[in-house]
Amino acid sequence: xxxxxxxxxxxxxxxxxxxxxxxxxxxxxxxxxxxxxxxxxxxxxxxxxxxxxxxxxxxxxxxxxxxxxxxxxxxxxxxxxxxxxxxxxxxxxxxxxxxxxxxxxxxxxxxxxxxxxxxxxxxxxxxxxxxxxxxxxxxxxxxxxxxxxxxxxxxxxxxxxxxxxxxxxxxxxxxxxxxxxxxxxxxxxxxxxxxxxxxxxxxxxxxxxxxxxxxxxxxxxxxxxxxxxxxxxxxxxxxxxxxxxxxxxxxxxxxxxxxxxxxxxxxxxxxxxxxxxxxxxxxxxxxxxxxxxxxxxxxxxxxxxxxxxxxxxx
Amino acid sequence: xxxxxxxxxxxxxxxxxxxxxxxxxxxxxxxxxxxxxxxxxxxxxxxxxxxxxxxxxxxxxxxxxxxxxxxxxxxxxxxxxxxxxxxxxxxxxxxxxxxxxxxxxxxxxxxxxxxxxxxxxxxxxxxxxxxxxxxxxxxxxxxxxxxxxxxxxxxxxxxxxxxxxxxxxxxxxxxxxxxxxxxxxxxxxxxxxxxxxxxxxxxxxxxxxxxxxxxxxxxxxxxxxxxxxxxxxxxxxxxxxxxxxxxxxxxxxxxxxxxxxxxxxxxxxxxxxxxxxxxxxxxxxxxxxxxxxxxxxxxxxxxxxxxxxxxxxx
Numbered sequence: 143x144x145x146x147x148x149x150x151x152x153x154x155x156x157x158x159x160x161x162x163x164x165x166x167x168x169x170x171x172x173x174x175x176x177x178x179x180x181x182x183x184x185x186x187x188x189x190x191x192x193x194x195x196x197x198x199x200x201x202x203x204x205x206x207x208x209x210x211x212x213x214x215x216x217x218x219x220x221x222x223x224x225x226x227x228x229x230x231x232x233x234x235x236x237x238x239x240x241x242x243x244x245x246x247x248x249x250x251x252x253x254x255x256x257x258x259x260x261x262x263x264x265x266x267x268x269x270x271x272x273x274x275x276x277x278x279x280x281x282x283x284x285x286x287x288x289x290x291x292x293x294x295x296x297x298x299x300x301x302x303x304x305x306x307x308x309x310x311x312x313x314x315x316x317x318x319x320x321x322x323x324x325x326x327x328x329x330x331x332x333x334x335x336x337x338x339x340x341x342x343x344x345x346x347x348x349x350x351x352x353x354x355x356x357x358x359x360x361x362x363x364x365x366x367x368x369x370x371x372x373x374x375x376x377x378x379x380x381x382x383x384x385x386x387x388x389x390x391x392x393x394x395x396x397x398x399x400x401x402x403x404x405x406x407x408x409x410x411x412x413x414x415x416x417x418x419x420x421x422x423x424x425x426x427x428x429x430x431x432x433x434x435x436x437x438x439x440x441x442x443x444x445x446x447x448x449x450x451x452x453x454x455x456x
Numbered sequence: 457x458x459x460x461x462x463x464x465x466x467x468x469x470x471x472x473x474x475x476x477x478x479x480x481x482x483x484x485x486x487x488x489x490x491x492x493x494x495x496x497x498x499x500x501x502x503x504x505x506x507x508x509x510x511x512x513x514x515x516x517x518x519x520x521x522x523x524x525x526x527x528x529x530x531x532x533x534x535x536x537x538x539x540x541x542x543x544x545x546x547x548x549x550x551x552x553x554x555x556x557x558x559x560x561x562x563x564x565x566x567x568x569x570x571x572x573x574x575x576x577x578x579x580x581x582x583x584x585x586x587x588x589x590x591x592x593x594x595x596x597x598x599x600x601x602x603x604x605x606x607x608x609x610x611x612x613x614x615x616x617x618x619x620x621x622x623x624x625x626x627x628x629x630x631x632x633x634x635x636x637x638x639x640x641x642x643x644x645x646x647x648x649x650x651x652x653x654x655x656x657x658x659x660x661x662x663x664x665x666x667x668x669x670x671x672x673x674x675x676x677x678x679x680x681x682x683x684x685x686x687x688x689x690x691x692x693x694x695x696x697x698x699x700x701x702x703x704x705x706x707x708x709x710x711x712x713x714x715x716x717x718x719x720x721x722x723x724x725x726x727x728x729x730x731x732x733x734x735x736x737x738x739x740x741x742x743x744x745x746x747x748x749x750x751x752x753x754x755x756x757x758x759x760x761x762x763x764x765x766x767x768x769x770x
Contacts, residue, residue, distance in 0.1 A: 211737075211739060213739075220739055269606075269607065281705070283705075283706075285599070285604070290599070290706075291707070292583075292706055292707025292708060292740075292743070293583065293707050293708060293709035293743040293744070294707060294739060294740075294742075294743040295707070296707040296737060296739050296740050296743070297705065297706050297707035297708075298705065298707075299704040299705065299707075299737055299740070300704075300705060302701075302704045302736075302737060303617070303700075303701035303704055303705060304619055304697050304700065304701055304735060305618055305619070305620075305621050306619075306620055306621050306622075307619050307620050307694075307697055308620075314737060315734070315735075316700070316734070316735040316736075317735075380621075383618050383621055386617075386618065386630070387616075387617035387618055387701065388705065390613040390614075390616045390617055391595070391597075391611065391612065391613065391614060391617060391702065391705065391706075392597075392604075392606055392611050392705075393605070393606025393607050393608060393609070393610040393611035393612075393613075394606060394607060394611075395607035420629070420630070421618060421629075421630040421631075422616075422630075423525075423610060423613055423616060423628060425525060425534055425608060425610050426606075426608075426610050426613070428608075429606070429607040429608040429610070430607070
């Protein structure tokens with residue numbers, strides 16, 4: 143007979159990357175593991191990661207954070223952004239069968255938010271809004287210590303608030319979503335358009351590099367590249383526009399911003415805060431602290447593990 | 457010795473109008489009263505309304521809904537939209553002294569939302585977003601049966617979410633707020649601009665009337681005026697853009713829309729719903745019901761009375 147384990151594993155699945163963290167009951171990280179997977183081999187490869195991190199019987203539950211919406215009634219995944227839906231067809235059931243451990247699915251932004259809230263930048267706050275700027279822009283709301291996931295589990299989709307009624311078409315079908323100008327691919331697209339148009343920006347180090355990422359733009363900005371700096375600053379203004387709407391609506395005390403582009407540090411955080419100050423109601427702005435996430439890539443796996451912990455002790 | 461009363465009075469103060477309702481503990485309306493007041497005579501005139509509605513000693517508390525933000529710690533009013541701040545300088549203290557009854561101040565959108573939630577269109581829902589389209593656009597959030605007023609009491613300011621980053625300047629200092637195109641004065645401004653520009657719309661009945669209001673536009677639309685109909689439809693699209701952002705963020709099960717322009721009925725409600733469908737995430741749209749408010753002008757006074765009731769029984 144196996145006694146139930148006392149630790150938890152959280153796994154963040156993103157594109158063809160998976161990152162897992164083994165944590166104790168308090169969210170302290172014991173070990174982490176990252177790897178690529180072939181989409182068709184997702185389940186066996188996740189099961190192998192679990193096996194490598196912890197011997198059978200030593201963990202109580204697994205939390206999996208995925209880039210899609212999770213229907214809590216059916217444990218099915220709806221409309222994932224970065225990967226084909228079919229990949230997650232029955233992730234919940236299959237991973238449970240493959241590992242013999244209870245599995246909880248969670249939206250990646252919700253998981254990262256919960257990780258930051260419990261052991262990261264949100265520690266000690268009562269209410270928090272989290273925004274993750276990645277391939278998409280996700281978000282999550284923590285109210286009175288709990289994730290507010292809404293009527294059917296989909297709350298927090300800040301990437302799809304309209305900031306320009308006649309703006310670019312978004313993958314969600316809407317026009318002018320925040321995501322169309324501030325997500326990582328949008329940063330690259332805007333930078334590319336500008337480099338093609340503007341001869342002076344051929345001075346930019348980015349122009350020498352045919353295929354660059356949003357993280358490269360953030361990195362070059364920190365290295366002193368003026369053009370990259372300008373792109374990051376503009377991105378900050380867009381993000382700030384979204385954050386201003388969020389705090390006017392929610393009057394929330396803490397906004398935590400995560401994602402690779404936040405590695406630009408104050409080069410992006412300052413324009414975000416300036417734009418929020420310009421656009422938000424003054425009393426809402428004054429009541430809000432806006433900070434960068436602290437846990438980096440471990441936020442989502444830690445949060446997924448802690449959400450699985452909460453689910454097993456409910 | 458006076459025994460404490462068992463009924464409550466709610467008063468909505470808007471511009472130079474006040475509307476009061478005497479309600480019982482369950483929010484059933486016993487009597488209402490409306491009147492104009494001179495700004496300098498606000499306190500004595502409100503006290504007179506209270507006196508006329510109910511004899512001294514018969515009411516337990518008075519709730520006053522005002523078009524501004526209320527600081528709950530100090531009971532002071534911040535940044536009212538429609539009236540000079542000084543008018544409300546010490547409304548709380550002065551009205552208490554003038555009536556001898558406990559007074560609670562509340563933002564008008566919060567009060568109207570709570571009225572609709574308890575005895576109007578929101579009855580039976582658990583979570584609700586309320587939007588009031590008037591001289592400004594206010595909003596309020598009810599979560600698990602309670603007003604969610606945020607970190608410092610200012611949540612719900614949906615009129616000031618940005619829907620057009622480079623849009624018109626708003627009285628709040630921001631650009632492109634929902635309020636700049638969908639509030640009652642904005643509807644009039646847009647109609648006027650269009651009538652000046654477009655000769656065919658001189659056929660509109662509105663053009664014959666030099667000074668018309670947003671309510672007139674709604675009324676003419678219902679009477680079959682094509683131009684007014686078009687203006688209302690366009691307004692519905694703007695409002696729908698805001699509602700879509702709200703439900704993407706909150707995944708809330710019920711949205712209740714109030715204000716005079718909603719008198720246009722399905723002529724405005726249908727374009728709102730169509731625009732939300734077009735812009736919101738499908739699962740969020742499907743989880744949400746969007747309806748018109750039911751209580752009309754009585755919503756805010758009833759809600760203010762019920763919030764005062766809750767405050768006295770806390």
